[in-house]
Amino acid sequence: MYQFNFQPVFDNLDLLLYGAWLTVRLSLMAMVLGLVVSVLGAVAKTSGIRPLRWLVDVYVEVIRNTPFLVQIFFIFFGLPAAGISLSPNVAALVALVVNVGAYGTEIIRAGIESIPRGQIEAGRALGLGPVQIFRHVVMVPALRNIYPSLTSQFIYLMLTSSVVSVISANDLASAGADLNARTFASFEIYLVLTILYFLLALGFSALFAAIRRLFFTYPASR
Amino acid sequence: MIREFSTADLLFIAMAVRWTLVLSAIAFLGGAVGGLVVALARSAQGRLRRRVAAGFIQVFQGTPLLMQLFLVYFGLAVIGLPIDPLLAAAVALTLHASAYLGEIWRGAIQAVPPGQTEAALALALSYRDRMRHVVLPQAMRLATAPTVGFLVQLIKGTSLASIIGFTELTRAGQIINNATFKPFLVFGTVAALYFLLCWPLSLLARRIEARMRLAVAR
Numbered sequence: 001m002y003q004f005n006f007q008p009v010f011d012n013l014d015l016l017l018y019g020a021w022l023t024v025r026l027s028l029m030a031m032v033l034g035l036v037v038s039v040l041g042a043v044a045k046t047s048g049i050r051p052l053r054w055l056v057d058v059y060v061e062v063i064r065n066t067p068f069l070v071q072i073f074f075i076f077f078g079l080p081a082a083g084i085s086l087s088p089n090v091a092a093l094v095a096l097v098v099n100v101g102a103y104g105t106e107i108i109r110a111g112i113e114s115i116p117r118g119q120i121e122a123g124r125a126l127g128l129g130p131v132q133i134f135r136h137v138v139m140v141p142a143l144r145n146i147y148p149s150l151t152s153q154f155i156y157l158m159l160t161s162s163v164v165s166v167i168s169a170n171d172l173a174s175a176g177a178d179l180n181a182r183t184f185a186s187f188e189i190y191l192v193l194t195i196l197y198f199l200l201a202l203g204f205s206a207l208f209a210a211i212r213r214l215f216f217t218y219p220a221s222r
Numbered sequence: 223m224i225r226e227f228s229t230a231d232l233l234f235i236a237m238a239v240r241w242t243l244v245l246s247a248i249a250f251l252g253g254a255v256g257g258l259v260v261a262l263a264r265s266a267q268g269r270l271r272r273r274v275a276a277g278f279i280q281v282f283q284g285t286p287l288l289m290q291l292f293l294v295y296f297g298l299a300v301i302g303l304p305i306d307p308l309l310a311a312a313v314a315l316t317l318h319a320s321a322y323l324g325e326i327w328r329g330a331i332q333a334v335p336p337g338q339t340e341a342a343l344a345l346a347l348s349y350r351d352r353m354r355h356v357v358l359p360q361a362m363r364l365a366t367a368p369t370v371g372f373l374v375q376l377i378k379g380t381s382l383a384s385i386i387g388f389t390e391l392t393r394a395g396q397i398i399n400n401a402t403f404k405p406f407l408v409f410g411t412v413a414a415l416y417f418l419l420c421w422p423l424s425l426l427a428r429r430i431e432a433r434m435r436l437a438v439a440r
Contacts (some may be wrong), residue, residue: 002299002300002301002302013261057283058386061421061424062413062417063279063379064374064420064424065374065420065421065424066378066416066417066420067378067379067381067392067393068378068381068414069382069384069385070381070392070395070409070412070413070416071413072415073392073395073405073409073412074406074409074410077399077405078405078407078408078409078410080405081404081406082370082406109280155284159285159286159287160283160286160289162286162289163286163288163382165288168386171391172274173286173289175296177420179263186292186296186299187293187296187297187300188301190289190293190296191293193289193292193429194243194285194286194289194293195284197284197286198281198284198285201284202284202287221251
């Protein structure tokens with residue numbers, strides 16, 4: 001019979017909780033930067049400029065059709081050969097941003113294309129400038145339309161971020177791996193890690209629901 | 223000893239594709255059976271069945287695949303089985319695929335107009351016949367594109383089996399990289415091979431989706 005031993009986990013719960021905080025921080029940074037990349041990518045893709053569109057297409061297709069694990073290996077081990085050396089934490093963040101940016105580009109492009117042309121023309125008729133039109137007439141309604149897909153992609157990003165532990169970047173999965181190397185209570189540790197990730201996923205969906213209520217409901221509160 | 227990257231290394235990496243394919247096939251077939259059960263339970267009459275299926279989906283979609291792999295890997299020892307990377311990866315990926323396919327197919331089943339089920343009920347068809355001849359064939363058409371899309375995700379997911387020590391494409395790349403230390407070349411090759419597997423499937427999924435949209439618009 002297998003003897004369960006949760007003692008090492010409970011003795012080091014503070015380490016795991018700190019790891020969870022690092023995962024939250026890493027994910028939040030990747031989400032914000034990833035959103036910037038996604039908007040830029042989507043704007044480039046919907047722009048009329050051919051080579052730019054083609055470039056974004058290649059980026060999106062390459063990232064979406066290769067595993068994140070290989071991407072992070074390429075960035076962490078491969079780029080130094082090209083003269084770009086990154087620390088594990090920076091490599092992890094870069095890999096996550098590059099990854100989520102590709103998915104986000106497609107999602108936001110779909111959002112932008114869901115805005116009827118008439119709406120933009122109506123904005124112009126009201127005398128709005130191009131920046132105002134882009135922000136209030138295109139971007140905000142587009143984000144509202146694709147909010148569910150975007151946020152579930154973000155939660156998926158948080159779960160995927162556990163893979164950065166393979167290059168020993170600091171996060172929850174790394175904290176678990178360290179603890180496992182010291183105590184060998186493998187099953188117990190990974191059970192608790194899995195539960196912590198699940199709670200993080202629930203937390204992020206609650207956060208996104210709150211953001212939606214605050215900023216993305218009609219009529220606009222501000 | 224660091225040695226040169228040779229054609230033998232390239233061949234070793236290319237041959238490892240078959241293990242990625244084997245693992246993907248096992249997980250996809252197992253996940254198809256599991257996913258059908260989950261989807262049927264999720265859209266069933268009984269509340270308990272629906273709740274259990276919903277919980278299963280939520281747990282597997284709300285936790286990292288990497289953790290699922292580790293849990294099954296170390297869980298084999300808990301139930302007294304020998305630790306085997308292929309078995310662990312196959313079981314974990316099958317459960318993972320069951321949850322995702324279950325959710326995709328539930329959506330497809332529920333997208334079949336309720337009038338179809340009502341008509342089948344009026345014809346006094348049994349649950350089996352109703353599902354087999356009326357609901358599932360129509361749901362299948364709707365589900366094809368997202369199912370192919372998930373297959374891409376699954377193939378990419380098999381790369382994580384390398385972390386628990388199963389030698390598929392990614393791990394073959396790591397092994398060669400450790401011997402030759404040509405990470406740019408090695409992981410570039412590995413990425414290219416994944417791309418060759420996944421891209422045609424992505425294009426196929428997009429094409430089916432576009433055709434479906436036309437069918438709906440008509």
